Amino acid sequence: MKNKNNITFSRRNFIRTSTLATGGLLVGFNLFNACKDTATPPIDVSKLNFNEFNAFIKIADNGYVTLYSPNPEIGQGVKTSMPMIIAEELDVPWEHVTVEQGNLDTKNFQRQVAGGSQSIRFGWDVLRQTGATTKQMLINAAALKWGVEAATCSASKGIITNAKGETLGYGDVVNEAAKLEIPENVTLKLPKDYTIIGNDAINVDIDKIITGKPLFGLDYKVEGMSYASVARPPAFGQKIGTFDATDAKTVNGVSDVIQFGDKIAVIGKNTWSAMKGKKALKIDWINDNKLESTEDHHNELNKILNSKKLNVRRDDGNVDKAFASADKIIERIYESPFLPHNCMEPMNFYAHVSDAKVHLVGPIQTPAGTASRVAKLINRDEADIHLEMTRMGGGFGRRLYGDFVMEAAEISNITKLPIKVVFSREDDMAAGIYRPAIKYRIKAALKNGKITGYHLKEAAINSNMYGLIPNFFPAGAIKNYRVESGNYKSDITTGAWRAPYTNFLAFAEQSFFDELADELNTNPVQLRLDLLSNVQDGKDDSIEYSAKRMTDTIKLAAKKSNWGQTDSNTYQGFSAYYSHNTHVAEVVDISLSNGLPIIEKVTVAVDCGIVVNPTGAKNQIEGGVIDGLGHAMYGDFTFKNGKPQDINFNTYRLIRMKETPIVETHFVKNNLSPTGLGEPGLPPAGGALANAIKAATGQLLTKQPFIKNLDRRKTDLNA
Amino acid sequence: MATYSINVNGKNKSVTADDDTPLLWVLRDELNLVGTKFGCGIGQCGACTVHVDGVAVRSCSVPAANLKDVKITTIEGLSNEELHPVQDAWKALDVPQCGYCQAGQIMTATSFLKQNANPNATEIREAMHRNICRCASYNRIEKAVALAAKKMS
Ligand code: FES
Ligand code: FES
Numbered sequence: 001m002k003n004k005n006n007i008t009f010s011r012r013n014f015i016r017t018s019t020l021a022t023g024g025l026l027v028g029f030n031l032f033n034a035c036k037d038t039a040t041p042p043i044d045v046s047k048l049n050f051n052e053f054n055a056f057i058k059i060a061d062n063g064y065v066t067l068y069s070p071n072p073e074i075g076q077g078v079k080t081s082m083p084m085i086i087a088e089e090l091d092v093p094w095e096h097v098t099v100e101q102g103n104l105d106t107k108n109f110q111r112q113v114a115g116g117s118q119s120i121r122f123g124w125d126v127l128r129q130t131g132a133t134t135k136q137m138l139i140n141a142a143a144l145k146w147g148v149e150a151a152t153c154s155a156s157k158g159i160i161t162n163a164k165g166e167t168l169g170y171g172d173v174v175n176e177a178a179k180l181e182i183p184e185n186v187t188l189k190l191p192k193d194y195t196i197i198g199n200d201a202i203n204v205d206i207d208k209i210i211t212g213k214p215l216f217g218l219d220y221k222v223e224g225m226s227y228a229s230v231a232r233p234p235a236f237g238q239k240i241g242t243f244d245a246t247d248a249k250t251v252n253g254v255s256d257v258i259q260f261g262d263k264i265a266v267i268g269k270n271t272w273s274a275m276k277g278k279k280a281l282k283i284d285w286i287n288d289n290k291l292e293s294t295e296d297h298h299n300e301l302n303k304i305l306n307s308k309k310l311n312v313r314r315d316d317g318n319v320d321k322a323f324a325s326a327d328k329i330i331e332r333i334y335e336s337p338f339l340p341h342n343c344m345e346p347m348n349f350y351a352h353v354s355d356a357k358v359h360l361v362g363p364i365q366t367p368a369g370t371a372s373r374v375a376k377l378i379n380r381d382e383a384d385i386h387l388e389m390t391r392m393g394g395g396f397g398r399r400l401y402g403d404f405v406m407e408a409a410e411i412s413n414i415t416k417l418p419i420k421v422v423f424s425r426e427d428d429m430a431a432g433i434y435r436p437a438i439k440y441r442i443k444a445a446l447k448n449g450k451i452t453g454y455h456l457k458e459a460a461i462n463s464n465m466y467g468l469i470p471n472f473f474p475a476g477a478i479k480n481y482r483v484e485s486g487n488y489k490s491d492i493t494t495g496a497w498r499a500p501y502t503n504f505l506a507f508a509e510q511s512f513f514d515e516l517a518d519e520l521n522t523n524p525v526q527l528r529l530d531l532l533s534n535v536q537d538g539k540d541d542s543i544e545y546s547a548k549r550m551t552d553t554i555k556l557a558a559k560k561s562n563w564g565q566t567d568s569n570t571y572q573g574f575s576a577y578y579s580h581n582t583h584v585a586e587v588v589d590i591s592l593s594n595g596l597p598i599i600e601k602v603t604v605a606v607d608c609g610i611v612v613n614p615t616g617a618k619n620q621i622e623g624g625v626i627d628g629l630g631h632a633m634y635g636d637f638t639f640k641n642g643k644p645q646d647i648n649f650n651t652y653r654l655i656r657m658k659e660t661p662i663v664e665t666h667f668v669k670n671n672l673s674p675t676g677l678g679e680p681g682l683p684p685a686g687g688a689l690a691n692a693i694k695a696a697t698g699q700l701l702t703k704q705p706f707i708k709n710l711d712r713r714k715t716d717l718n719a
Numbered sequence: 720m721a722t723y724s725i726n727v728n729g730k731n732k733s734v735t736a737d738d739d740t741p742l743l744w745v746l747r748d749e750l751n752l753v754g755t756k757f758g759c760g761i762g763q764c765g766a767c768t769v770h771v772d773g774v775a776v777r778s779c780s781v782p783a784a785n786l787k788d789v790k791i792t793t794i795e796g797l798s799n800e801e802l803h804p805v806q807d808a809w810k811a812l813d814v815p816q817c818g819y820c821q822a823g824q825i826m827t828a829t830s831f832l833k834q835n836a837n838p839n840a841t842e843i844r845e846a847m848h849r850n851i852c853r854c855a856s857y858n859r860i861e862k863a864v865a866l867a868a869k870k871m872s
Contacts, residue, residue, distance in 0.1 A: 075817025075854050202813045209818035210806045212754015212794030216819060219753040227748075252720050252737050270748040271757075272740045344758055344766060344819040344853040393756075393819030394853050425759040615813045619856065623816050626855035649763035649851065657848045660857040 015133055017178050020058065025137075025174035027057040029130045057086060057134060063158050063171030065090065065097045073101065073205075074365060074395035075623075076678040077616035078119045080204045082127060084612055088196040089131025089189060092158045092170065099204040101389065120612060120674050121581060132186040141177035142168045191610060191671040200615035205391065215391040217362035218348050218422065225350065225418040226255060228411050229274035231264045231281055232431060235642030237291045237491035240264070241284035248280040257281070258414055265411045271422050291642030292491055294337075294437075297461060300488040301439045304459035305333065310484035314470035317480035322453025326445035330519060334442070334508035335703045338461070338637045339435040339497055340644075342654065345393020346428040351408035352418035353378060358385045359418075360409065363392035363399055370402035377406055378413040397496035401433050426647040434637065435497030436461035440508040444516055445480070451516060451531070454478040456509070458485040458501075462494045465501040468544055472502070472578055474509070476543040477531040491642060498627065499679040502579045503686075504704070507632060510575035510687030511702065514694060524574045524691065525558050545578035552668050553583040553607045560666050561587035561603035570600065573692025575684040582680035583607040583668075586625065588661070588688040590696060595712035597693050599629060599661040604681065606665060609672035617677050622663040624681025630655025632686030636705045653707075725786050727752065728796025738784045742776075743767045745783040746793060754794035754822045758851065765850030768823040769793045775830035794822035797829060805829045808867035816854035824850050828864045838868055 015029045056068040067086055073079040083099045135155055142160040143150035145168065152163045160168045191197075208215055233239060245257040248266055253273025258265050264281060268274035304310070323329060349362035358380055364370050364387070371385040392399055408421040423431065438460040445453030454474060458464055464485035475481055497503060517524040532554075535547035554576050557563070566572060569591050576585035589601040602625050611617050634653040638645045646652035690701040693710070703709045722735045727750060734749055741760075746752040746769070755778055758766030762780040769778045770792040797803050802810065805828050815821045824847065831846040832838070838846070843864045852860065 073817075075815075077816075200813070202810060203815060203818075205818065206810050206813065206815065209815045209821050210794075210802070210809045210825060211798070212752075212822045214753045216756075218757065221751070221753075270736075270740075270744060272737065272744040272748070276737075276739075342853055344756075344764070344817065344851070346757065392817060394817045396853075425761070425764075619813065619816055619859065622858050623855040626857060627853075630855065648761055649759045650761060654851050654853065655855065655857075656851060657857050657861065658844045660855070660861075663858055 015130060015182055017137070017182065019175055019178040022060075023175065024058060024060040024171075025134075025178045027059075027130065027134050029055050029057075029126065055130075057090070057130070059134075059138075059170055059174050061171045061174055063092075063096065063169045065092050067097060067099050068101075074363075074392040074399065076119070076620060076676075077203065077613065080201055081120060081613045081616055082123050083204070084196050084201055085124065085127040086131040088194055089128045090135050091131075091156050094196050094201060096158060101391070120676055124673050128188050129186070132188050133183060136183040136186045137177045137180055138170050138173055140180055140183060141173035144180070145173060145176060197610065197612050198614065201613050202615065216345050216393050217350070217390040218345055218393070220350050220361050220390055220420070222350070222352070222418050225352075225420055226267050226269060227271045227274040228265045228267050228408070228419050228421045229271075229278040229424070230407055230411075230421060230427065231266070231278050231283060232427070233262055233285055234430065235285070235287070235291050236432065236493065236639070237289060237642045238262075238285040238287045241286040243284065244282040247282065248277040251277040251280055253277075256415060258411065260410050260414060263407070265407075265421075267411070267415065267417070267419060274422070275424060287642070293640050293642075294638040297437050297488070297490065297639070301437065301459040301461075304486040304488060305439055305441045305457055307486060310457060310486040311464070313465070313483040313485055314475060315482045316475070319453050319455055319480045319482040322445045322447075322480035323443070323455070326447050326452060328446045328519070329443060330446065330512075330516060331441065331443045332512055332515065332700075332702055334440045334504075334511065336438050336504040336507070337635065337704065338437045338492065338494070338639075339631060339635050340429045340637060340652070341394075341396040341398035341433075341435075341497060342429065342652070343392070343394035343396060343398050346423040346425055347398070347404040347431070348420060348422045349405045349408040350418070350420045351405070351412040353380075353409060353412040353416065358409065360385065360405060361388040361390065362405065362408075363390050363395075364402060364405060365392070365395050365399040366402065370405050373402055374405060374409045378409055396498040397500065398433060401495055403431070403433070425649065429647040429652065430644050432493035433495040434492065435500075435503065436463065436494040438501070438504050440505065442508060442512045444512070446516075446519065449520055451478055451520075453480040455482045456484070458483070458505075460485070460487050460501075461490045461492065463487055465505065469501055469505065471542050471544040473545050473550065474531055476535045476540055477547075478534070492639065498624075499579055499682045502577065502683040503628070503631075506575070506577040506579070506683030507686035507690065507704070510577065510684060511690045511700070514574070514687075514691040515700065523564070525554060525563055528554055528574075528576055545583065549583045549607045549668070550576065550578060550585075553605045554585045556666055556668055557585035557587050557603055557605035560605065560664070561589070563587055571692050571696035573688045573690065573695055575688035575691060577680070577684040577687075579683050580679045581675035582677065584680050584684050586684045586688045588629075588685070588692040590689070590692045592696055596710070597689070597696065599659070599689065601661050602629070602663045602685070602688070604663060604665045605668060606677070606681070607668035607670070608677055608680070609670060609674040611667050612674050614667070617667070618665045620677040621665045621681040624677070624679065625663050625685045626655060626660050628682035628685025629661070629689055630659070632689055632704050633659070633706050636708060721784060723784060723787055725783055725791060726789070727791045728793060729790075734783060736783065739782050740784070742769065742778040742781050742783040742786060742791070746778060752793050752795050756819055756822055758820065758823070763851070764820070764823075765827055766820050766823040768826040768850070770826060770830055773830060773833060775827050794826060797825070803829060804870045805832065805863070805867040808863040808870060812859050812863045812866060814856055814859040814863050816852075816856050820850065820852045820854075824852065824860055828860075828867065832864070832868055832871060836868065836872060838864070840865070
């Protein structure tokens with residue numbers, strides 16, 4: 001045992017313990033990466049050192065447990081579900097657990113990022129190990145106190161029991177436990193013994209949310225801070241020419257107007273004065289090159305689809321031969337527009353750059369990367385940067401990008417004021433980093449009633465589908481299979497948007513399969529099952545999905561939705577997609593009214609492994625599905641001379657209550673490690689809706705948003 | 720710039736602000752009541768909903784200076800020790816995702832249920848239609864309003 005200053009080290013390289021100044025045990029650990037050998041947990045909770053650890057468990061001497069949850073909360077529920085996993089293995093009653101956001105973070109963590117629905121998947125092992133190890137430490141401490149073998153003791157619900165039936169609470173042995181060696185090989189619970197995992201746990205922040213407590217970045221305040229409203233080029237491709245701030249400076253409450261790069265910040269003593277001041281600026285925006293419009297994007301993307309020089313992303317079998325010998329070739333082009341994220345909480349960030357340090361506070365999904373970018377931008381030591389995360393009013397990918405943090409830091413660096421940059425909705429919708437506009441051309445070769453070749457081309461703005469996507473279904477299910485991609489570099493900025501690429505790719509493919517099913521005279525569900533039966537799990541390591549899990553998921557959705565057995569006024573559409581390690585199948589039920597589809601119900605089957613928190617999991621699926629339907633139906637975002645044509649909710653349409661269906665979620669039951677849920681519910685939704693509309697009216701929808709492309713005469717005719 | 724007094728959550732508060740300052744920003748920036756949220760600033764999303772004499776109003780779209788002789792209630796003043804039955808229902812059904820829109824949703828729902836204590840599903844959907852939830856927690860909002868109505872009757 002190596003014991004110095006109350007702090008015990010172990011070979012185990014992700015946990016350190018210490019006693020607390022106030023009595024109790026503090027366990028520091030690192031999710032996602034091992035901490036350095038020299039890392040020591042602080043003795044004082046008020047000084048939790050998130051430089052060395054990104055997560056802590058505090059067990060007070062009354063047995064109550066506080067978990068300092070490491071991952072930023074954007075609404076995906078990890079602040080509740082990750083602590084549940086620790087509490088399960090630690091074996092404490094959930095009612096004795098409180099959760100605090102570990103809001104401070106710096107360079108030492110690889111993954112303090114909420115994105116890609118990966119938090120739970122990466123955290124699963126470490127969280128369980130940490131909980132179980134801590135529990136064993138407490139048992140060992142109790143055994144020592146009793147003078148018995150630890151193996152004769154057990155613990156459950158925060159109570160340790162020995163062979164004689166004597167008991168000690170966790171709180172009774174915390175001080176002793178902190179001095180012991182950290183046990184090495186602990187046994188984890190079997191899923192059948194779970195009492196917390198798999199049971200509904202209400203969002204840990206619920207009381208604060210429903211009573212309006214300050215939680216979000218926009219709510220953060222510091223005495224004497226100023227507000228900044230920033231004028232950015234209104235059209236992509238523009239720069240600042242000249243400007244006149246005379247009027248802006250006369251606005252009550254405006255204290256300063258500064259230029260930085262091609263932007264101008266109006267600084268005021270409150271949000272309203274800063275926003276008003278910005279409106280009073282007179283700015284002459286200029287451009288060297290032609291500004292882009294939606295028409296230009298169509299032309300450029302079409303050129304790419306027609307070009308022979310695309311990037312081959314996967315090429316199985318002999319696609320050219322399959323098409324040359326086909327009985328019939330089916331080909332379709334699918335189109336989607338740019339989309340803004342429109343997080344409900346507009347982008348904002350607080351910065352105070354002083355000689356001593358750089359203090360940054362706000363909603364950001366990538367604290368570590370952003371802190372180091374700020375350091376570079378304003379030429380400071382990374383050690384000076386002190387970044388605190390707040391709860392986020394939605395993310396959807398937008399808060400992976402720290403543009404608004406950079407702005408806040410730059411303005412504060414120039415003015416040396418504590419300031420908060422606040423985007424208006426118009427700023428937020430016009431500032432860029434959109435889901436890129438994309439076109440897919442998909443071709444299938446049919447021969448003897450089978451799909452013998454598949455060729456997909458992606459033409460996207462700025463960048464293409466990421467590495468693994470070409471290995472998603474139907475890769476592996478069709479012998480001759482090719483995916484190619486190319487992009488057009490645009491002035492319009494783009495980025496990740498909830499389920500990047502697959503949010504539209506799934507629509508394109510799943511609509512296309514429906515058409516192929518018609519062509520082959522097969523039931524659309526059966527067509528997918530047949531294709532999946534060509535895949536042997538594990539045979540080809542590059543294939544990302546599991547055919548078995550997908551098959552089970554599809555069957556569950558078909559069963560729960562009464563696929564094919566609805567009344568004559570209901571039309572169904574099917575879609576299934578694997579993304580972010582989770583398998584999802586959806587059936588949309590619609591009826592028709594006044595030429596428009598009424599989405600009545602969506603039945604969803606999900607295989608995400610063990611469901612940690614069913615209420616939270618269902619919430620994610622409900623949200624993802626309705627989000628997917630809403631954007632497929634209404635999401636429209638066009639440009640004229642570089643300018644987005646809609647910049648607030650009066651003309652940019654988001655789905656609202658009356659347009660929403662009931663979402664019914666069913667989970668495939670298994671004991672596999674959990675995977676994420678923030679994104680996978682979304683991709684299949686648009687395709688399932690398009691397929692339902694096709695079933696009702698015969699119209700093939702290949703372009704989003706549907707509302708702009710629906711042939712209402714057709715829907716009337718069949719209504 | 721003018722100084723005037725408004726009644727918020729049962730207390731008279733003195734405010735010094737430009738005449739055109741929307742109630743939203745007076746609440747958030749001057750009175751430190753940040754539970755009322757900013758979503759669009761143009762009356763389209765409902766994140767900023769408060770009660771003026773018990774009726775749901777978009778605080779981004781009315782200047783505070785026009786509200787001198789009325790009683791304003793914000794999410795912070797909706798309940799005291801005990802949660803309002805609507806808040807209770809929100810909790811029972813675990814409604815929020817990111818949570819940002821929920822204060823506005825709750826303020827819309829409470830004022831609606833005051834006018835219609837026994838709503839049917841269509842009336843609930845109609846009443847809540849003007850509040851956007853970008854996370855699309857709509858299913859649960861709908862169920863929570865129905866549950867609250869049941870609890871209150
Ligand atoms: S902020 Fe008032 S309605 Fe959107
Ligand atoms: S819960 Fe996120 S906007 Fe409604």
